[in-house]
Amino acid sequence: MRHRTDPHRGQPEPFRWADVPELVYKEHDTTFRGVTRRVLFGAEHGQDVEVRYFEVAPGGWSTLEHHEHTHQVVVLRGSGACLIEDRVIPLQQHDLVFVPAWAWHQFRATGDEPLGFQCIVPLDRDRPVLPDAAEFATLIGDPEIAAFVRR
Amino acid sequence: MRHRTDPHRGQPEPFRWADVPELVYKEHDTTFRGVTRRVLFGAEHGQDVEVRYFEVAPGGWSTLEHHEHTHQVVVLRGSGACLIEDRVIPLQQHDLVFVPAWAWHQFRATGDEPLGFQCIVPLDRDRPVLPDAAEFATLIGDPEIAAFVRR
Numbered sequence: 001m002r003h004r005t006d007p008h009r010g011q012p013e014p015f016r017w018a019d020v021p022e023l024v025y026k027e028h029d030t031t032f033r034g035v036t037r038r039v040l041f042g043a044e045h046g047q048d049v050e051v052r053y054f055e056v057a058p059g060g061w062s063t064l065e066h067h068e069h070t071h072q073v074v075v076l077r078g079s080g081a082c083l084i085e086d087r088v089i090p091l092q093q094h095d096l097v098f099v100p101a102w103a104w105h106q107f108r109a110t111g112d113e114p115l116g117f118q119c120i121v122p123l124d125r126d127r128p129v130l131p132d133a134a135e136f137a138t139l140i141g142d143p144e145i146a147a148f149v150r151r
Numbered sequence: 152m153r154h155r156t157d158p159h160r161g162q163p164e165p166f167r168w169a170d171v172p173e174l175v176y177k178e179h180d181t182t183f184r185g186v187t188r189r190v191l192f193g194a195e196h197g198q199d200v201e202v203r204y205f206e207v208a209p210g211g212w213s214t215l216e217h218h219e220h221t222h223q224v225v226v227l228r229g230s231g232a233c234l235i236e237d238r239v240i241p242l243q244q245h246d247l248v249f250v251p252a253w254a255w256h257q258f259r260a261t262g263d264e265p266l267g268f269q270c271i272v273p274l275d276r277d278r279p280v281l282p283d284a285a286e287f288a289t290l291i292g293d294p295e296i297a298a299f300v301r302r
Contacts, residue, residue: 007254008240009247017247045249046221047273048199070197074269076225076245089159094227096160096168098196103158118225120271122198 009040015055015077015116025054026063031130031151034060034109040118048123055116056080056109061150064106065128069121071099077116080109081148088148091115104131104139106149160191166206166228166267176205177214182281182302185211185260191269199274206267207231207260212301215257216279220272222250228267231260232299239299242266255282255290257300 009017017040025035034057041051053076056062064083075095082089085103097117099105109115130151131139140146160168168191176186185208192202204227207213215234226246233240236254248268250256260266281302282290291297 007235007238007249007251008242011243011245015245020247040225040247041223041249041271045223046252047223047271049223049271051223051225051271072192072196072198072200072202074191074202074225074227084158087158091159092162094162094166096171096191098156098158098192100158101197120192120198120200120202 005044015053020053029063031063031065032061033057033150035062043123049120050123052119052121053116054107054119055114056107057114058109058112061108062106063128063130064104064149064151065130066102066104067126067128068101069125070101071097071105072120073097073099074118075115076118078109078113079111080107080115082107083145083148086142086145088144091117104135108148108150156195166204171204180214182214182216183212184301185209186213194274200271201274203270203272204267205258205270206265207258208265209260209263211260213258214279214281215255215300215302216281217253217255218277218279219252220276221252222248222256223271224248224250225269226266227269229260229264230262231258231266233258234296234299237293237296239295242268255286259299259301 020038023037025037036055038053040053075091075093080091083106171189174188176188187206189204191204226242226244231242234257
């Protein structure tokens, strides 16, 4: 018996998987720079999660946002840093990051290489929310966070 | 506000994460060789899955088994091969593997290095089932599978 879809996704080049298309990170949005998205596992893979691969180009950043659902993150490529709630955390390949519910978060490729990371989310999840002016002011009250965040 | 637990798990050495203990793969079982288990994300991380890291020592293998729940696998370390249902698939670092419901599967570190892989499963899942004599005979009716499987 053969599967309709191949259970194996090899890499014709590193971090580019067979039959896993590159997607836009977000439509109609200017809150990020240099981010692509790929869905590694989705609803058709029999669990209540989606496993995405995001790649942030050197100098780029993901949207500064928060939401009720959590993120379970594994860095797969390169290095960089992230804001999680009130901390700026340096990241290396294969580090783990947990983003709790409603924690502000942003990922940046701070060096000369892309930052690629896997991010697990529930299939059924709420939409991200951006900081309003007051929330942003509170965040950048911390000088380290002020130097880190982009929007 | 600080988290009770650190949202970041760095690696004091490669593929060994801070505060992520090594666990036995399976208790009271002789169906595998040289496999360790670590839980990277669990029930406390707000999703209906558990993310495990298995590491198979050179020459080792995981249990040949099947079950109703699926596996979403990302190879994190080294190389090796796996049986998925009726195919033996060579694996490289960061390859993706999907194990469908009730597909026989086994992972082996076929080279000189460990094979480390992340495996996502539902928190609520059925127990693995081993092949009975007739099922094993059917499997090894394929010479390639016969040469690959261990039990």
